[in-house]
Each structure stands twice: as structure tokens, then as C-alpha cells.
Amino acid sequence: MFPARVLAGAPLALLILALSGCSSSWGCTDTTAKRGKAGVRVQVENTYGQRPGTTAEVVDWRLEPHPQEPSEGDQVHFNYRFDGADEYSGPAVDACAVDRKRLALGCQTIYSSEAWPQPNGALTGDNWLAVEHPAQVAGVLLIPNDQSYDPRTCDEDIKDGGGPHPPKPAGKGDQL
Known part of the structure; x- marks a missing residue:
């Protein structure tokens, strides 16, 4: 049996541990945002599902050999545009080549900070997607x-981790 003095100090000790971040996973929670609906032009959503006033758009795309890897055959070359984005710390979205059923054939993340500023305030850029069967690309x-x-997640950093996270990036075979 524990002495009364030890038992009386236990709640205070637990409070100190919790406030110092030395507790187990008490208070650290991770949430993952739901994947938004894909489109040619989208309102960018933050991890809370809110729309911060930025749009991203695929301006055009075509199949052609990459200039640095012409022997690899056709790849998807696309132009994109961000409106309302900060050129230094703006958003990033996943771009995916899809077939007629909107199944992803290949995806990658594009960053507004890698685009070029235009006189009208838009940020524009281009990128390439390598896909296994280019003839299947519908958009x-x-x-x-x-x-x-x-x-950082709670598993990575119990003290400072946690909070909302973007959904897992899209990959080959995902229904969009």
C-alpha cells in the first residue's frame, strides 16, 4: 500500500508530465483530410477542407517525347496555372494523367512555387508525367x-506532432 502523501501527490505529478509533453499519446491526435474531387480546374483546399482562394488549372496537355529522354517514347506534357497563390510559399496539388474511366495512370505533385510569375499575377508552369501506356491517357x-x-505525426513526434494532414497522394490505379 502507498502512503497517503504519495497518493496525494500523484495527480500533480501526472499533470506536470502531461504539460511537459512527457506523457504517452494523451492529447496528440492525427487526422487525415478527405481527398477532394479531381478536376481540370479546382479550388485548392487546405487540410481543414477550407478553400483559401487559390485555384489550380490544367491549361493544356499533349503526348510527346521528353526532350531529355526521347528514346523513352511519348510522355504526358502538361501546362498548369495557379491563380491567387503566393509564388514563394504557395500550395501544391497532385496532377494525374487519367484514362477514360478516371483511373490514375501516373501522378506527381506540382508546386506553385516552381511556376513562373505572370504580369496578371498568375503563376504558370509545365511538367511531365511518365505513364506506362500513353495511348490510354484521356486527360x-x-x-x-x-x-x-x-x-509531423504523433508517431514521429509525440510532443510536437499531430493535427490535420493532407490525404495520401494519389497513385497509379486510384479512381479520381
Whole structure:
């Protein structure tokens, strides 16, 4: 049996541990945002599902050999545009080449900070997607979830981790 003095101090000790971040996973929670609906033009959503006033758009796309890898055959070359984005720390979205059923054939994240500023305030850029069967490509879609910031998880850092996270990036075979 514990002495009364030890038992009386136990709640205070637990409070100190919890406030110092030395507790187990008490208070650290991770949440993952739901993947937004993909489209040619999307309103960028943060991890809370809110729309910060930025749009991303696939301006055009075509199949052609990459100039640095012409022997690899056709790849998907697409142009994109961000409106309302900060050129230094703006959002990033996943771009996916899709077939007629909107199944992803290949995806990658595009960053507004890698685009070029235009006189009208838009940020424009181009990128390439390598796909196994280029003839199956029916379009390029963007997923609206901002992928530019993914904080540490509770498993990685119990003290400072946790909070909302973007959805898992889209991959080959995902239905968009």
C-alpha cells in the first residue's frame, strides 16, 4: 500500500508530465483530410477542407517525347496555372494523367512555387508525367488538396506532432 502523501501527490505529478509533453499519446491526435474531387480546374483546399482562394488549372496537355529522354517514347506534357497563390510559399496539388474511366495512370505533385510569375499575377508552369501506356491517357486532372505542408505525426513526434494532414497522394490505379 502507498502512503497517503504519495497518493496525494500523484495527480500533480501526472499533470506536470502531461504539460511537459512527457506523457504517452494523451492529447496528440492525427487526422487525415478527405481527398477532394479531381478536376481540370479546382479550388485548392487546405487540410481543414477550407478553400483559401487559390485555384489550380490544367491549361493544356499533349503526348510527346521528353526532350531529355526521347528514346523513352511519348510522355504526358502538361501546362498548369495557379491563380491567387503566393509564388514563394504557395500550395501544391497532385496532377494525374487519367484514362477514360478516371483511373490514375501516373501522378506527381506540382508546386506553385516552381511556376513562373505572370504580369496578371498568375503563376504558370509545365511538367511531365511518365505513364506506362500513353495511348490510354484521356486527360490530366488535379486533386484540390494542398500537399505543400504535412506536419509531423504523433508517431514521429509525440510532443510536437499531430493535427490535420493532407490525404495520401494519389497513385497509379486510384479512381479520381
